[in-house]
Structures are given as C-alpha cells and as structure tokens.
Amino acid sequence: xxxxxxxxxxxxxxxxxxxxxxxxxxxxxxxxxxxxxxxxxxxxxxxxxxxxxxxxxxxxxxxxxxxxxxxxxxxxxxxxxxxxxxxxxxxxxxxxxxxxxxxxxxxxxxxxxxxxxxxxxxxxxxxxxxxxxxxxxxxxxxxxxxxxxxxxxxxxxxxxxxxxxxxxxxxxxxxxxxxxxxxxxxxxxxxxxxxxxxxxxxxxxxxxxxxxxxxxxxxxxxxxxxxxxxxxxxxxxxxxxxxxxxxxxxxxxxxxxxxxxxxxxxxxxxxxxxxxxxxxxxxxxxxxxxxxxxxxxxxxxxxxxxxxxxxxxxxxxxxxxxxxxxxxxxxxxxxxxxxxxxxxxxxxxxxxxxxxxxxxxxxxxxxxxxxxxxxxxxxxxxxxxxxxxxxxxxxxxxxxxxxxxxxxxxxxxxxxxxxxxxxxx
RNA sequence: GUGGCUAUAGUGUAAUGGCAGCACAAGAGACUGUGGUUCUCUUAGAGCGGGUUCAAAUCCCGUUAGUCACCCCA
Numbered sequence: 375x376x377x378x379x380x381x382x383x384x385x386x387x388x389x390x391x392x393x394x395x396x397x398x399x400x401x402x403x404x405x406x407x408x409x410x411x412x413x414x415x416x417x418x419x420x421x422x423x424x425x426x427x428x429x430x431x432x433x434x435x436x437x438x439x440x441x442x443x444x445x446x447x448x449x450x451x452x453x454x455x456x457x458x459x460x461x462x463x464x465x466x467x468x469x470x471x472x473x474x475x476x477x478x479x480x481x482x483x484x485x486x487x488x489x490x491x492x493x494x495x496x497x498x499x500x501x502x503x504x505x506x507x508x509x510x511x512x513x514x515x516x517x518x519x520x521x522x523x524x525x526x527x528x529x530x531x532x533x534x535x536x537x538x539x540x541x542x543x544x545x546x547x548x549x550x551x552x553x554x555x556x557x558x559x560x561x562x563x564x565x566x567x568x569x570x571x572x573x574x575x576x577x578x579x580x581x582x583x584x585x586x587x588x589x590x591x592x593x594x595x596x597x598x599x600x601x602x603x604x605x606x607x608x609x610x611x612x613x614x615x616x617x618x619x620x621x622x623x624x625x626x627x628x629x630x631x632x633x634x635x636x637x638x639x640x641x642x643x644x645x646x647x648x649x650x651x652x653x654x655x656x657x658x659x660x661x662x663x664x665x666x667x668x669x670x671x672x673x674x675x676x677x678x679x680x681x682x683x684x685x686x687x688x689x690x691x692x693x694x695x696x697x698x699x700x701x702x703x704x705x706x707x708x709x710x711x712x713x714x715x716x717x718x719x720x721x722x723x724x725x726x727x728x729x730x731x732x733x734x735x736x737x738x739x740x741x742x743x744x745x746x747x748x749x750x751x752x753x754x755x756x757x758x759x760x761x762x763x764x765x766x767x768x769x770x771x772x773x774x775x776x777x778x779x780x781x782x783x784x785x786x787x788x789x790x791x792x793x794x795x796x797x798x799x
Numbered sequence: 800g801u802g803g804c805u806a807u808a809g810u811g812u813a814a815u816g817g818c819a820g821c822a823c824a825a826g827a828g829a830c831u832g833u834g835g836u837u838c839u840c841u842u843a844g845a846g847c848g849g850g851u852u853c854a855a856a857u858c859c860c861g862u863u864a865g866u867c868a869c870c871c872c873a
Contacts, residue, residue: 376846378864381863381864381865432871433870433871433872434871434872437800437871438871438872455872455873484873486871486872486873488800488870488871488872489800489801489870490865490866491866491867491868491869492866492867492868493872493873494871494872494873495873498872498873499873500873502873569870583871585869585870633872634871634872635872651867651868652867652868652869653872653873655872655873656873657873658872658873680873681873682872682873683873684873685873686873708832708833708834710832710833711832740827740828740831741831741832741833742828742832742833742834743826743827744833744834745833745834745835746833746834746835747834748833748834749834749835750834750835753834756833756834758832758833760832761832762832770832770833772833772834774834774835777833777834779833
C-alpha cells in the first residue's frame, strides 16, 4: 500500500524550492537591514504555552491545535502560531525585571488542524517578527514598514495595508469598546446570524468581522472601534497613522478589522492581496502589550507580525507566471566506451571541485540518449570523450547552441573556466 | 467542524451499462561517435470497500483523498 503525504501538507519539490529560497533570502536580508536577529524555536511546546499565549477563546486553541501527550505524560502541541514561542524564548533567555529591547524574526512552519482549501494548509510556513520592550508609534510604524518592504522587495504588487485600533489592554478601554458595540446593535439582535448572537456575549468584537449580509447591514452606521477606545490609545493610533502617512506608506483604515487572536491591544493591521481565492490575507499583526506579563514575565510591551509564505508565493505566481528561475546545467559530460567512462568522473570532479562549474552526466545510456538528456537539461556545453579522444589526449567541447565543436587538451581542461566568466567566481 | 463538486497511465483528458482510447511526458530505436525536427516501437491506468446487473470506468451505498466555499486564519 502506497503511503501519501498527510492531508493539508505537501512536499516542496526542486522546481518549487527556488521560490522558497528566494523568499527566505529576501526576508533574511531585509531583517538584517532593519536590525532584527533570527530566532529558531522548537516546533513542539507545552500545550499550556499556546493556551495562555494565544488565548483559550481563540479558534486556534479551541479546535485547531495538534495536541498530544508525549511519552512522559506531558501535553505538548505543534506550534500553531509563532508569537507565544518567541515570547517564551525571550523570557527564558533571561530578561531582567525591566524587560529588554529585543528585535527578533523567524521563518518557521506552523501547524493547524484545519480543513484545507486554496491558500490554507495544515502545515504552512510563516515569516514573522516581534519587537519587545518599546511602546511607541514609531516602532509600530517601523514594524509595518519592515513587512511592506519585504513584500516590495519580493516584487509583489497590489497589496493593501489595513489598519485599525481595537482598543488597548486597559480594562476601561476594552469595556467601553465592547459596550459600544453591544449598545449599537441592541434592539436589532433578532436579525443577526446565530454566530453573532453568541458573540454578543462572548466576544462582541468578532461581530464586526462577520461577513453575513444581515450582520453587515446592522453595522452599516457603526462608527468604528477607534471612536469607542480611550483617549490615550486613540492618540497613539493617530500618531501611528501620521507617521505612516509622513513616510508615504499608504494604508486603508478598516474600522471592522478584528484579528482572530485575542491578545492584540490597540493597533492591529493586516495586509491583503488578490489572486488567493477566498483567503486574501497575506500577513497581519499588531501590538500585544499584555502577553509577556501573562506568560510570567515582566510588564513588557510588544508588537509583531506574521506572514504566510505559501500565500505570498501564490500571489507572486498569479502576478508573474514566468517567475521561476532557470536552472540550466553548465556542462554535460558525454562518453562512449568503458575507457572513457573512467575519464568522466575525472572531468566532473575537475569542473565541479576545481572550476566551480555545474556539471552533469548520464551513466549507462547510449551516446544518443546522453545527448538527448543534455539537450533536455538545457546544457550550454557538452564535453565528449570516447576512444578517439583518449588516444589523442583531448576532449571534445561542443557548444550546444551553435553546434560548434573544438578540441581541448586534457591538461588544458581549466580553460573552460573562461567560458563562464563572471559566474560563480 | 458544516456544505458543494470531483476521482481513468507520470500529467492532461475521452468512451448509450457491452473490447479502456487519445495527447503530452518517459524509455528504446531509425547508416552502431552527436541533441533539438520527423518517424517507429515500448512502458504505464479505473483511489479503496461493498452492492445492483448476464455484464459496471459508467448506476447505488460507504470510505479515503483532492478541490472549492463557510467558520476562522497566513
């Protein structure tokens, strides 16, 4: 019986891996420019971390975690999102009671037990960043610019930044926002969908997120969460908007924007792109000033984002279908006869190890078949070696584009290097 | 978790309930030392389990997987 990959998971094959390498490289380079250091945390953590970090009320924790018992009887969970792990590592690395400024980024797989569909998987990879220890609109702006810079450097076009203030972590502020929403819909709750009727008590914020027509209608005149929030976070939010505008970072205010993670305080943002099916979010984040304390650390403010690499790749592909990088072979070594076969490895070794030229060969095939393979691999040159060449102490070098052939002596194999001037030097 | 659609060779696709075809890909060959074009040949297929029927790729049930949407998210 054949065994296939698990539902919602996939293999990244060589043709596809070039996209991944390109994105990973761009993220790392950009992070270096912004002063963020890479962090790698285990994919497995104590279940408790995500329950307390992501919040027991979230869908992720309630129904999407890969959770199981290890052999020591501990409940462990495959990381469903990046932030709690980074907070844990930040704390564990030994911050003082004041908290320290730390700027960290990661590229890491996430696991959620969901029903897969376009742009949604059970294992997906996010790049993300977190900044601890600073609460200032400027760092939020920098964080957003960091994310948008990565998208821009990837060549992504047409993405939109959405922004909202959902009310800061202070009790009065939270209560005022919740109450404001409840008051606004009171009297109209009958025509709301069943989900929203439940949300009314559990998490009124989520009502804003509902896509049902009836619920959208009810909320049509809603003035937005920002106007319900407290003075201090409203002015913080305004300052952030001013900073973004002053730096030519276009954004759209979305007073309905609510993120699925409960820990966000005040600032939330999301970046959307087209060509992704019904999943149009390619990245999102916000400020989470309470999580570090809730996970047992000092009262350290924080801001961060996460972005899905699969969705970025999808968006890039839908924008420029010819994106894949060509991986043509430089030299293909063709041989004829037993004696020549002994020379093939010598030639391959010289090209690969001494001359830094990518070289291939096909063993155990007819010469014609070898040539066909060379052609299929888009080799620029072939080196042909058979009895005739061995007797003369030469190799035949064939330019596959022009068909032109010339002889080079065995000792002068290194002269091939000049054909690839500027490459891999 | 809920719902819709789909399942035939490596890939893409045909066939009133009656012999499972085609294209591409792959491999071998067409003056035994040379690729692309052309030609010939070869390999390779019903997701799985039941049922109806003389007969099932085709109809029915289940299951698995894929896919799309909802929920939610990246």
